Amino acid sequence: MIDQQRTESRSLRSLAALNLNGPTLYELLDVPTQASRLQIRESYIRLRSTYASGSQALYSLVSDEEARQTLESIEEAYRILDDDHLRKEYDDLIGVIREPVRTQPLDYGSLHDSARMGRRISLQEETSGSKLYGSSSESTDNRGVWDGEGENEVRTTRPYVSSAPVAGKIKKVAERPTSPDLRAQEEAILAKPEVFDGVTLTRLREILSIPQSEIQERTKIAIEYIKALENNDFHKLPSLVYVRGFLKIYLQYLGIQDGKPLIDAYAEKFNNWREKHRPHS
C-alpha cells in the first residue's frame, strides 16, 4: 500500500516536472498523437534498441552520454504514454484532444507491469474520487488479470468474450414452446409421421424459432447436412445410417420425445430416392 502511494506521488511529480518547451512525448517516441497503445509500444521497443548501449547505429554521430539521456527520456515518455490515465492527463496538459477508444482491446497490451498500474488507478479513485478516472478506469482496470482473484473479476476485465459458450452444462434441448397454439401445431405434425420430410422438419424448427446455426452449434451436425436434410437434397446427404443419426440428435435437440416413426418415414423416402437414382450403391 505504501509502495503504491509512493509510485503514485512520483508519477504525478514527474508529470509536473516535464519540460513543456522541448519536444512533446509523442515526438520523442516518434508516434502520432492519436497512436494506439500498441503502436506506442512498438515504437518504444524500436527506439530502445536504437539508443541502447552498444547500439551501432549511433556510431560517430551521438555520444554515449547523450544516448543515455535520450534513452532515459524515451523510457519516461513511454511510462507516461503507456498509462492511459497519465496519458490523458498529459494530453490535457499539452492540449491534445484524443478520440476515446471505443472498443477495449487494451488487455492485449498489458504485457508488462500494467497490473500494478491498474491497481494504482483504483487506489486513487478511492482516495481522491476525482471525476477524471471515473469512466475510463473501470474499463482499463487490469486488476486481477495476474492475481486470479476469482472467476467473476476476470470476466469483468474481459467483457468482449461474453459471447463465447458458457462453461459448465451445455444446453441439450431447445426451449419448449409455451403458447398452446404452437404446441397444437407441433402435435399436428407429430400425429402424421408418414408425411414427415424436410419441409415438416423445417416447420418443427421454426415453431421453436431456432436458427439453423443453433442446431449446428448444439448438435455438431455440419450446416451443409442440416440444409440438405431440410431441403430434401438427398444427393447431398451421406449414407442412411448417418442420416438416421443426424435426424435422431436433431429431433432430440428439438425436444421431441418419440422421434422413431418420423425418422423411419424420412429414411423410407431417402431409400426410395436412392433406389431410383443409385440402384447399385
Place this chain on the structure above:
Amino acid sequence: MEYAALKRGLHRALSTHSSKFPHGIGMVMFEINPRFKQQNPTSESELSSQITQNFSAWRMGLPFELPVTNPKSIPALIAVGGGKGGVGKSIVSANLGANLAQFGYRVLIIDLDLGCSNLHSHFGVAMPKKSLADFLLTKTANFRDIMLPAPVQGVAFVAGGREEIWGDFLENPSSDLQVLWDAIVSSRQQYKVDIVVLDLGAGTHRYTMDFFSCAHLGIVTCLPEPTSIENAYVFFKMALWKLIDNLGRRLHQTEVAQDVKAALASMAGGSLSSGYATCFRQLAMSYPGFIQELQKTIQARNVGIMINQARDQADIDLGTSMEHICQKYFGLPTRYVGYLNYDESVLKSLKNRRLLVSDFPHSMIAKRLSVAAAQSLKILGMQRRN
C-alpha cells in the same frame, strides 16, 4: 542455361535483325524474350507516379543539365553507393538489376566505379573490349556499342573500362560527365530502358556524389560494423552537401549555398540536438526560400538503406535504427530497403564466375535480393509487370 539462351538469342538477333540493327549487340537481350515485346514502355500508365510528380523538384537538385523536359522520357535511376569499399555495392547493383528484370523491366546497369571497375566479374564476364572509357575518353565507341548483354534476360550492362585509361582522367579531368548523363537520360527513348542502375564507386568522390544526387532512389549499402556505419553517415552528409551545392547553382544563389554550408559546418556537432535537422530549422529563419527548396529537392529523392552481411536479428534491426537516426540527425527521410544475410554462396558464385541469383536462385540471399528489388519498386511507385 542462361548462356544457351543468350547464344540462341544472339544468333537469332544477328540473323533476323542484322539489317535493322547494324550494331545489334546492344539490342540482343531485348530480342530474346518475346514477353518484352508486348510491353510498351512509353505508355503513360506504366510510369512511376513518384518520378513524374516530383519531376520539377528533382530537377532542381541535378548537377547536370537536363536536356529533356518531359518526366516520362527519362528512365528511373537507382544509384547504389555507400562510402566504404567492400560493402557489396557491385553485388547489390548486379543482382538487384537482375531481379528488377525478373519483374519485367528492361534494366541497364552502369559501372561508375571509374578506374576500379569490376561489375563485369559479377556477371561472370571477362573485361569486355568496349567499355565506358571508350565512350567517354577515347570516343571510339558510341553508347549502343558499350551496352553489353548480361547473361540474364532483360539486363544490359556497361563495363567501367581499363584502369590505365581512367588513371589519367582522374588525375586531370579534362571532360566532364555531361555526355554520359545525356546518354543515360536518353536511354529510355533510344533503347527502351526502364530502369538504370548506377553502380557507384567507394568513397565520396565528386563524380560519385554527382550521380548519387541524380538518382530517384539512392541506396546506401552498409555492413553492420562501426567503420562501415561511420562511412555511411559521412556519405549521407556528403549527399546533403552536394544537394545544397547543386541547388545553389540552379537557383543562382551560390552565395546562399556557401553560407548555408558554412553555417552547417560550424553549428553541427556530435549530438542529436545539434544535428543537421536542427540546423535546418534554425537556418529556415534566415533563408526561408532556399531551405524550402532544399526540403523539396530532398523529398523528390528517395534514400534507401540496405544492410549487407546481416548475421543476427540485431544486425537486421540496425536498418530501422539507422532510419530513425537519419531522420533525427540529418532530417533526411530514408527508407529501409532490406537486408542481405551473410551467405557463403556469394563467394562461391564469384568463384564459379556466374551471377549470384542465377547460380544460387534458391539461396536465402537471392530471396532477400528479390524482396529488396520489390521494395525498391514500391518506393519508386512502380508496379511489377510479372
